[in-house]
Amino acid sequence: MKVRDASVDDASACAAIYAPYVTGTSITFEVDPPSDAEMASRIAAAVDTHAWLVAEDAGEVIGYAYGGPFKARAAYRWSCEVSVYMSLNHHRTGGGRALYTELFSRLASRGFRTVCAGMTLPNDASVALHRALGFEPVGTYRNIGWKHNAWHDVAWAQREIAPVGDPPAEPR
Numbered sequence: 444m445k446v447r448d449a450s451v452d453d454a455s456a457c458a459a460i461y462a463p464y465v466t467g468t469s470i471t472f473e474v475d476p477p478s479d480a481e482m483a484s485r486i487a488a489a490v491d492t493h494a495w496l497v498a499e500d501a502g503e504v505i506g507y508a509y510g511g512p513f514k515a516r517a518a519y520r521w522s523c524e525v526s527v528y529m530s531l532n533h534h535r536t537g538g539g540r541a542l543y544t545e546l547f548s549r550l551a552s553r554g555f556r557t558v559c560a561g562m563t564l565p566n567d568a569s570v571a572l573h574r575a576l577g578f579e580p581v582g583t584y585r586n587i588g589w590k591h592n593a594w595h596d597v598a599w600a601q602r603e604i605a606p607v608g609d610p611p612a613e614p615r
Contacts, residue, residue, distance in 0.1 A: 444538060446545045449495040449507060454483035456504035457497065460530045469563050469590045485509075493523055494549040498538045505533040508542035510550050513559055521611050522557040522601075523550055527572075539572050551605040554614035558604055563588065564596040578602045 449457070462476035477485070486509075489495040493510040506529035513522040525546060527539045547558060560578060562569045578600035586594040 444505070444536070444541060445499045446496055446541050447499065448549075449486050449490065449497045449509075451483040451486050453497050453504055453507070454486055455479045457486065457507045457528075458482040460504070460507065460528050463531055464528060469588070469593070469595050470566060470569070472563070472588045472590055472595075474590065493553070493555070494546055496542055496546050496549070498529075498542050500533070505530045505536075506538045506542055508539075508546045510546060510555070510558065513557075520614055521555055521607075522559060523555050525550075525558045525560050534568065540576065543572075543576055547602075547604040554605075554612055556603060556605050556607050556611065557601055559599060559601045561597045561599050564598055570598065573600050573602075576602065 458477055458479050461471070461482070464470050465473045465476040486495050489509045489511055492512070495509040496507060497504045498506040506527065508525065508527035510523040510525045513519045513524045525543070527542050527546075529536070529538045550558065559581075560573055562573065564583070579602065581599050581601050583596050583598045585596050587597050588595045
């Protein structure tokens with residue numbers, strides 16, 4: 444498996460990986476899968492300010508991870524929200540861990556200090572991955588999203604990826 448920086452050329456593969464999560468699960472609260480063009484726009488925006496990575500196996504994109512702004516307000520600018528998605532037939536292969544490990548390194552090198560992840564519950568695999576990577580639970584929003592005819596909770600966790608200096612240097 445190879446982890447590399449994504450480009451807009453990876454949009455179709457990323458959209459194909461993401462679509463089953465949108466249509467068949469409550470893991471994401473999107474209800475319509477993004478088009479290839481929309482995914483290309485998301486990749487371009489993330490690469491410009493944070494990072495978006497893909498994992499390849501034998502030249503095929505099998506997963507992706509990205510970071511983006513945690514919140515729009517200026518005081519949050521050292522924090523990122525992160526997500527990782529693996530193709531459905533590549534779960535439990537180490538891909539999520541490999542993607543996140545590289546992603547955290549890229550984000551830290553750009554000056555970010557903390558990453559946060561939201562996980563729709565139940566999602567034992569995601570909770571276990573984040574715990575194994577050192578995320579600490581910080582709270583759960585109860586009945587926050589309605590999808591597939593049910594209310595869902597979202598658990599939040601965070602992890603430092605670089606020392607929190609005082610005052611912090613601006614993220615690049």
